[in-house]
Amino acid sequence: MTDSQKLARNPLKIRLEEIKLATNNFAVNNLIGQGGFGRVYKGQLKSSSGETDTDVAIKMLDVKYGQGQHEFGTEILLLANYKHNNIVSLVGFCDEEGKKALVYKHEAHGSLDMYLAKTDLISWEQRLRICLGAAHGLEYLHGSDGARGHRVIHRDIKSSNILLDANWEAKISDFGLAKLGLTSQETSGSSVIYTNAAGTLGYLDPQYQKTGILTKESDVFSFGMVMLEVLSGRLGIVDCHDERRFLQEWAKTCYQAGELDKLIIPDLLKQMNSLSLEKFSKIAFECLNDDRKKRPTMTSVVHELKGALEFQIGQLVHTEMWGDTRGKPYSYLFINNRKLRKIIIRHGELIIHRHADHCLHAITFVVEDINGSSYSSNQYGGDGGTITNFTIDPPHLGKIHIDAKYEISEIILDVDEEVIGISGTVGRWEIWDPLNHNRLISSLCFKTNKKNYEVGVPRHIFSKFSESWGVGSLAGFHGHYGYYLDGIGCCLKNSNASI
Numbered sequence: 001m002t003d004s005q006k007l008a009r010n011p012l013k014i015r016l017e018e019i020k021l022a023t024n025n026f027a028v029n030n031l032i033g034q035g036g037f038g039r040v041y042k043g044q045l046k047s048s049s050g051e052t053d054t055d056v057a058i059k060m061l062d063v064k065y066g067q068g069q070h071e072f073g074t075e076i077l078l079l080a081n082y083k084h085n086n087i088v089s090l091v092g093f094c095d096e097e098g099k100k101a102l103v104y105k106h107e108a109h110g111s112l113d114m115y116l117a118k119t120d121l122i123s124w125e126q127r128l129r130i131c132l133g134a135a136h137g138l139e140y141l142h143g144s145d146g147a148r149g150h151r152v153i154h155r156d157i158k159s160s161n162i163l164l165d166a167n168w169e170a171k172i173s174d175f176g177l178a179k180l181g182l183t184s185q186e187t188s189g190s191s192v193i194y195t196n197a198a199g200t201l202g203y204l205d206p207q208y209q210k211t212g213i214l215t216k217e218s219d220v221f222s223f224g225m226v227m228l229e230v231l232s233g234r235l236g237i238v239d240c241h242d243e244r245r246f247l248q249e250w251a252k253t254c255y256q257a258g259e260l261d262k263l264i265i266p267d268l269l270k271q272m273n274s275l276s277l278e279k280f281s282k283i284a285f286e287c288l289n290d291d292r293k294k295r296p297t298m299t300s301v302v303h304e305l306k307g308a309l310e311f312q313i314g315q316l317v318h319t320e321m322w323g324d325t326r327g328k329p330y331s332y333l334f335i336n337n338r339k340l341r342k343i344i345i346r347h348g349e350l351i352i353h354r355h356a357d358h359c360l361h362a363i364t365f366v367v368e369d370i371n372g373s374s375y376s377s378n379q380y381g382g383d384g385g386t387i388t389n390f391t392i393d394p395p396h397l398g399k400i401h402i403d404a405k406y407e408i409s410e411i412i413l414d415v416d417e418e419v420i421g422i423s424g425t426v427g428r429w430e431i432w433d434p435l436n437h438n439r440l441i442s443s444l445c446f447k448t449n450k451k452n453y454e455v456g457v458p459r460h461i462f463s464k465f466s467e468s469w470g471v472g473s474l475a476g477f478h479g480h481y482g483y484y485l486d487g488i489g490c491c492l493k494n495s496n497a498s499i
Contacts, residue, residue, distance in 0.1 A: 224287025
């Protein structure tokens with residue numbers, strides 16, 4: 001059956017007479033939008049069952065300049081089959097007397113692009129919630145569970161295609177350019193589609209634009225651009241003639257120079273929790289990675305945005321971070337009520353001229369959901385791999401050969417066992433760092449409601465730390481890492497806040 005035949009039999013079909021009645025015969029007072037695709041009218045669709053009339057937005061397509069029959073059919077068939085709280089609701093369509101119309105539930109606040117610069121209307125917290133909602137919708141389209149056997153690649157993610165309902169909840173719209181791709185074990189869960197590049201400049205994945213190869217990561221890139229717009233309060237391309245014209249390039253320059261403040265609206269910056277901003281900006285720029293393979297999945301984006309929101313509203317309280325801050329930062333939260341079930345720690349000695357310094361090389365957390373499925377964090381530490389011996393060249397001592405000997409300890413928690421405290425020691429690199437500039441975690445003790453688990457040797461102690469909390473309060477860990485575990489802290493739930 002052709003798409004035209006499917007449309008002719010589709011129960012969502014609405015008569016042109018009803019469209020005219022809803023819009024007062026396309027009255028100027030009902031016109032709420034206009035573009036290359038045609039015009040958008042607000043109206044009320046009369047109910048045939050005596051129920052309350054439906055507020056709708058009716059997109060009248062200009063076939064000569066806008067979407068053709070294929071795009072028209074694509075949007076109808078996709079929205080009829082893909083339903084999610086963060087995707088616009090298709091009420092019906094009309095294809096009659098040469099006129100084509102798409103009828104959606106009217107979203108009271110219009111599109112996100114209208115509010116980017118208006119910090120008095122949407123706060124930083126609201127912006128986080130809007131991004132999180134849109135991310136949920138895109139995650140659904142990409143078929144993260146793989147159960148449907150296919151995914152939708154939107155191809156035109158941008159702030160003007162994210163609508164906001166009366167509660168400022170995000171709704172992804174405009175599916176005329178969308179493509180269906182398969183997900184299967186044979187393709188390792190990826191979809192590759194060869195097609196002429198389509199979308200909007202300023203949001204278009206450069207790799208897709210160059211090669212014509214479309215993947216779900218092309219949508220991820222576009223979503224990263226939307227996140228930058230939300231951060232900066234401006235569109236992806238603006239009418240100016242300096243480095244600020246293209247948001248992607250200007251934002252990258254500011255981010256790499258550690259001058260992200262230049263990008264952010266001052267009034268918005270005042271509202272921001274620093275950890276929330278750090279988490280948000282980090283995942284946004286990961287979305288824009290030139291290498292598509294290094295871009296995150298939308299599931300990862302959802303995870304990070306939840307963390308950014310939690311920091312902003314104070315649902316999570318950060319303990320002090322013990323150790324050193326020289327390495328890369330990490331944060332691992334137990335999302336979706338997952339519980340900590342295992343901690344894997346690689347630890348051992350650094351031997352220099354028969355003198356040993358003990359430290360923790362790396363740590364990994366394993367959590368479990370209510371269905372018994374396990375999820376592992378990244379390994380934090382051990383960036384150089386499994387190092388057994390190496391040479392360093394400190395300026396005050398010359399070249400020194402170091403032997404590294406380590407072992408792996410696993411802390412396995414029972415189903416009813418929870419971590420309620422942590423303690424440990426921070427050690428010094430005493431042999432080759434006489435000024436004590438470098439500090440590493442040398443030992444840890446995790447206290448649970450059943451017992452204590454000790455790992456490491458408290459040698460060359462620089463400082464000690466200890467923190468405790470109630471059962472069910474631990475929400476994750478944060479810290480810094482590099483070749484070793486430089487620092488660790490805990491994320492605790494704040495019972496006075498909620499998402």
